[in-house]
Amino acid sequence: MLPSVFVSRIIPDAGLDRVKAACAADIWPDDMPPAYDVLVQRVRGKDGLLCTLNDRIDAALMDAAGGQLKVISQMAVGYDNIDVNAARERGIQIGNTPGVLTDATADLAFALLLAAARRIVEGVEYIKTGQWKTWLPKVLLGGDLSGATLGIVGLGRIGKAVARRASGFDMRILAHSPRCTPEAAAQVNAELTSLERLLHESDYVTLHVPLNVQTRHLINRETLALMKPSAILVNTTRGPVVDQRALYDALRAGVIAGAALDVTDPEPLPADDPILQLPNVIIVPHIGSASQRTRDRMATMAAENLIAGVNGQPLPNPVWT
Ligand code: DGY
Numbered sequence: 001m002l003p004s005v006f007v008s009r010i011i012p013d014a015g016l017d018r019v020k021a022a023c024a025a026d027i028w029p030d031d032m033p034p035a036y037d038v039l040v041q042r043v044r045g046k047d048g049l050l051c052t053l054n055d056r057i058d059a060a061l062m063d064a065a066g067g068q069l070k071v072i073s074q075m076a077v078g079y080d081n082i083d084v085n086a087a088r089e090r091g092i093q094i095g096n097t098p099g100v101l102t103d104a105t106a107d108l109a110f111a112l113l114l115a116a117a118r119r120i121v122e123g124v125e126y127i128k129t130g131q132w133k134t135w136l137p138k139v140l141l142g143g144d145l146s147g148a149t150l151g152i153v154g155l156g157r158i159g160k161a162v163a164r165r166a167s168g169f170d171m172r173i174l175a176h177s178p179r180c181t182p183e184a185a186a187q188v189n190a191e192l193t194s195l196e197r198l199l200h201e202s203d204y205v206t207l208h209v210p211l212n213v214q215t216r217h218l219i220n221r222e223t224l225a226l227m228k229p230s231a232i233l234v235n236t237t238r239g240p241v242v243d244q245r246a247l248y249d250a251l252r253a254g255v256i257a258g259a260a261l262d263v264t265d266p267e268p269l270p271a272d273d274p275i276l277q278l279p280n281v282i283i284v285p286h287i288g289s290a291s292q293r294t295r296d297r298m299a300t301m302a303a304e305n306l307i308a309g310v311n312g313q314p315l316p317n318p319v320w321t
Helices: 015-020 036-043 058-066 085-091 102-117 119-128 158-170 182-187 195-201 220-226 243-253 292-310
Strands: 005-009 024-027 048-051 071-072 093-095 149-153 174-175 190-192 204-207 232-235 258-261 282-284
Touching: 005 015, 005 036, 005 174, 015 024, 015 292, 024 243, 036 058, 036 158, 058 085, 058 149, 085 093, 102 119, 102 204, 102 258, 102 282, 102 292, 119 292, 149 158, 149 195, 158 292, 174 195, 220 243, 220 292, 243 258
Parallel strands: 005 024, 005 048, 048 071, 071 093, 149 174, 149 204, 174 190, 204 232, 232 258, 258 282
Antiparallel strands: none
16 A cells, blocks of 8 residues: 655645655645645645645644654755654654755845845836936946945855855855854855854845744844944845844834845735835745746655655655754
8 A cells, every 4th residue: 555645735746746656645736725724634644744834834733643644744945834853752754855945045045135236126116117217327226246245144055055156246255154164164255253243244144044943033123233224134044034023124214225035924925014115125925946947856855755754764855864
């Protein structure tokens, strides 16, 4: 008998076809994720679960699933939606999809950085609202990247990929990353420093830390106040790393000049959220990994983790080893 699994979203065929071939798969058919109660029901009696960052996977869900649940395979690199300790206590393996989305996410961070620095979205609106009457020497002036200082908070895989891009733009790079060595930072032309100095000296700050108890609201009223009034904040990691109310106030009051966000708190961000009315904010809907190739690779990796897990094998990409 094939192992039974629940797949909480329609993932790209590259992964889904593998899952269907190797498992008896119950696949959630809607774009909207299953409600928590529904997820609990559907996972009951299953050997494996393939989920995404929208699914809350807690101890109660694991208990409801039953003792046969062997693996939780997350189709994302971040897994802050999963109670990792509860899974470990129950002997459930967790897999994620590191590496394959590094470049796509770094590309998006850089796209947001450039768009905010050079006021791309404002420029588009300027044309659409009929304001483009002539070439004006002092209109829509933005900031330069070359010669500017980029502060990278979190110099892991994605932070380093952003640093490599920044080197190509002739930027000075500061990084704050407690677990990184000065040698590893130097390989991507970054100088390690304290968060305070990074915020104080950077023209652009980009966040690449995972969400956990230490990083929740790392960017808050106090840390925003350390940034330059001309600085731009980019966030492509998780919304709650930034205290969004504090960011809104800082953007309105001119404490910093702008922000470009791929992630928000909450997600999805309601269309009437006041932050969307600010002229100095660009927000896109959590599309850091949204390239065809990357999503195919993530789906494949998630499927491989799931299939290994339900068959009692070590996962190719476990969250812990
Ligand atoms: C991740 O993998 O954690 C991203 O946020 C989703 O692309």
